[in-house]
Each structure stands twice: as C-alpha cells, then as structure tokens.
Amino acid sequence: MLKRKLVLEDGTIFIGKGFGSDKEISGEVVFNTGMTGYQEIISDPSYCGQIVTLTYPLIGNYGINRDDFETVAPFINGLIVKEYSEYPSNFRSDESIDSFLKAHDIPGLSGIDTRKLTKVIRKAGTMRGYIADTEIPEEVLLKRLANTPVPHNQVKQISTTKPYIVPGRGHRIVLVDFGMKHGILRELTKRNCHVTVVPYNYPADSILRLKPDGIMLTNGPGDPVNVPEAIEMIQKVVPTIPIFGICLGHQLLALACGAQTEKMKFGHRGGNHPVKDLENGKTFLTSQNHGFAVNRASLENTDLVLTQIALNDNSVEGIKHRIYPAFSVQYHPESSPGPEDSNYLFDEFLSLIDNHVAKGEEEVYA
Known part of the structure; x- marks a missing residue:
C-alpha cells in the first residue's frame, strides 16, 4: 500500500497510506462526525471540491450498495479515514469503498489520526489541503496549493x-x-x-x-x-x-x-x-x-x-x-x-x- 501524506496550508503534515485512486488532489478539508452513512456522505453533491474527513474510526465495514446513493456520481475531491475495511460484510454490499473510489478516480488517505486532524480544523478553522506521495517535498506542495485557485462555480x-x-x-x-x-x-x-x-x-x-x-x-x-x-x-x-x-x-x-x-x-x-x-x-x-x-x-x-x-x-x-x-x-x-x-x-x-x-x-x- 502506497504511503501518502496530507499537507494543510498552515504547514501541518499527516502521513498515512493511500487507497482508492493514487492521483494528487487538493481541496478544502472538512470533517463529518456521523457514525454511519459514509456512502450518502461521499455521494452528497454539497461536498463538491472538498476533501472529507470522517471522524468515526472504521469506515467501509458494510461496503457500498446500489440503493444508498444521493447522486449518480460523487463530487468529493478526496476522503480521509482512520481505518477502512478491505473486506466489507453486509448482505447489501456490492463492492468495497476502495474499489468504489478507484472507479471514480477519488484518492483516499487512511492510517492517520483523524481526531488530531479534526482538532486542528476546529482550532484554526477550515483549511485547504493537498494529498500526494510522501516523496514530494512539503514546500513544493504548499506552493502548488497557494497557486491553486479557490473554486467559485461548484x-x-x-x-x-x-x-x-x-x-x-x-x-x-x-x-x-x-x-x-x-x-x-x-x-x-x-x-x-x-x-x-x-x-x-x-x-x-x-x-x-x-x-x-x-x-x-x-x-x-x-x-x-x-x-x-x-x-x-x-x-x-x-x-x-x-x-x-x-x-x-x-x-x-x-x-x-x-x-x-x-x-x-x-x-x-x-x-x-x-x-x-x-x-x-x-x-x-x-x-x-x-x-x-x-x-x-x-x-x-x-x-x-x-x-x-x-x-x-x-x-x-x-x-x-x-x-x-x-x-x-x-x-x-x-x-x-x-x-x-x-x-x-x-x-x-x-x-x-x-x-x-x-x-x-x-x-x-x-
């Protein structure tokens, strides 16, 4: 599993493991405190352009099914979790969250302290972030983030x-x-x-x-x-x-x-x-x-x-x-x-x- 990192615009760094797509992505980093409903959250169009952090520690345990979508295709830029389930178990499950994100070219980041990330956002306010491979220097990612325009046409x-x-x-x-x-x-x-x-x-x-x-x-x-x-x-x-x-x-x-x-x-x-x-x-x-x-x-x-x-x-x-x-x-x-x-x-x-x-x-x- 590829090691990846999240760099926030204030310079805070979180290192974890990638899942889903392996592309680089930036976006406003927000958190959702729901204990269930990750499929509805991922497919909610209101998250367009954002990197969503799920504070519940285990995500994907009941998989992805055909019935719980809130739109045809998801619009989130990325997903951050503490741990995701590679082998979901539910009679309604059609696929794993990893395969779903891969199919829609959405990168995920797991294995980081999502409680700490949430506290950083609560203290400093919502910030933009960049998910990329660990080999890329932080200063390069911060420069890319600064040069990425904030969207106004979601x-x-x-x-x-x-x-x-x-x-x-x-x-x-x-x-x-x-x-x-x-x-x-x-x-x-x-x-x-x-x-x-x-x-x-x-x-x-x-x-x-x-x-x-x-x-x-x-x-x-x-x-x-x-x-x-x-x-x-x-x-x-x-x-x-x-x-x-x-x-x-x-x-x-x-x-x-x-x-x-x-x-x-x-x-x-x-x-x-x-x-x-x-x-x-x-x-x-x-x-x-x-x-x-x-x-x-x-x-x-x-x-x-x-x-x-x-x-x-x-x-x-x-x-x-x-x-x-x-x-x-x-x-x-x-x-x-x-x-x-x-x-x-x-x-x-x-x-x-x-x-x-x-x-x-x-x-x-x-």
Whole structure:
C-alpha cells in the first residue's frame, strides 16, 4: 500500500497510506462526525471540491450498495479515514469503498489520526489541503496549493443542465437543482408530487410558465453569493409561489430577502446536531452539511422571522417570511443519512401550498 501524506496550508503534515485512486488532489478539508452513512456522505453533491474527513474510526465495514446513493456520481475531491475495511460484510454490499473510489478516480488517505486532524480544523478553522506521495517535498506542495485557485462555480458544475420531469398526480413542484440530494426527490415523490427539476440558473419567467404549486430550493455546495442568478429568480417568485428552501436554498432565500450570509469557522457536518424550534419550544436532532450560515443580526431589517436555532452555537437554522408563503431550514429534513425527526417539514410545505391556494380562492370569490 502506497504511503501518502496530507499537507494543510498552515504547514501541518499527516502521513498515512493511500487507497482508492493514487492521483494528487487538493481541496478544502472538512470533517463529518456521523457514525454511519459514509456512502450518502461521499455521494452528497454539497461536498463538491472538498476533501472529507470522517471522524468515526472504521469506515467501509458494510461496503457500498446500489440503493444508498444521493447522486449518480460523487463530487468529493478526496476522503480521509482512520481505518477502512478491505473486506466489507453486509448482505447489501456490492463492492468495497476502495474499489468504489478507484472507479471514480477519488484518492483516499487512511492510517492517520483523524481526531488530531479534526482538532486542528476546529482550532484554526477550515483549511485547504493537498494529498500526494510522501516523496514530494512539503514546500513544493504548499506552493502548488497557494497557486491553486479557490473554486467559485461548484453549483454550475453539478446542477442539471436541462429540465426533466418526475411525474406524479399530486402537487406540482418545481425543484431548483443547486446540487440536489436524491433524498429530497424521494420525499416529494413519496407524497405523489409531480416534480419538475430545473437548472440552478433557470429564470423566474420560465418557472412561472410551468405554473407550479410550490418551489423547492435544494441543497448545494459553496458560497451562496456565487449564485446571483438564483437570488434574482427568488426575488421575483417569492411574492406569488410558496417556497421551501433547504441548506444552500435556505441561504439563497435569506439573501433574496435582504439578509446576509457568512462563512463559518469549520461548519456543521454530521447527523447529530440539535436544533430548537422557537415557535413550539421543541428540540430535535438534525443532519447537517454546510460551511456558510445566515447572519442572525442581518435578519432584523428584513421581513424574515427567525424560527429555529442551533443549540450548539445559536446559529440560524430556520426562517420564514412575515408576508409571503416562504420558509427554509439550514439542515436536511430528508436526512440520508441521519435522524428523521424533521421529516414532517415536507408535509408542512404541502400544507402551506394548500393554504395558499385556499386563500387565493377566497379572494377570488370574495
């Protein structure tokens, strides 16, 4: 097994063993605290361009199967684990994590102290890193890292390029794909929705021509300010069509309504983040994956209301519009992986649509 190393931009070095692809790669190094669900994490488009560190010590023990993917192909740049299982054991397993990463040309690094790496990131904040062979001098890798531009087009890389339909007989939903997880689509089709998936830059006029009952703004990677087309679209549709935003979609709704977003020190990534609903006082566990958040103070001069907060750091987890039928959450109610405590939000979205339609009929016949 080839010895390889990770060099962080602050000069910190971790030496371990390679698996998966043996190519060199750079990217933002982040960590996820989930104990299970590595297949869903690896295939989550929100990790586009990142090197993902999994803090649970043993990864790959139940293999890779055909059913737990969140997208067709993974978009992570690399994977870091303490130990991976070469011989998975599970009746659903089709292949090992090593063969899966090789097939998708994604390098992995094992045998390092992932707890130490996580502590470095928590203390210094998220940093970029470079995975390469141990023979290459650190100064060479640091220079390459410094000369590698920070990507700003992740959403463009992974969004669908053409609209497509997932038919159903229920509510007509336009799903704007900023890096959609299949779990969101599963929850809508489970409720018999007729879903039209459109690209991230689909204009408002074209969306309105589809005559949707509601609009879903999905998760996705990167900084929300790098998707100005979506912000402009949301501003045009929010007065007339019920909206539900998730993760990046939540941040874009906030920006469209006059709030601001900010980069977090190391983000929230895992399946055990407690969130409190300020309207009913209930607390539940959520699945999260984001490096940016809505600035809480910036909500004050907008028509947005804070509805939910993270109990770990009091960051914004939910908002709704005072006037228009629009709300959003920072976490993933579809889980995949993670707890299903907040799955009810999809039903609330459909109820919001029904109430909006009923209100419009009352105004017509008044």
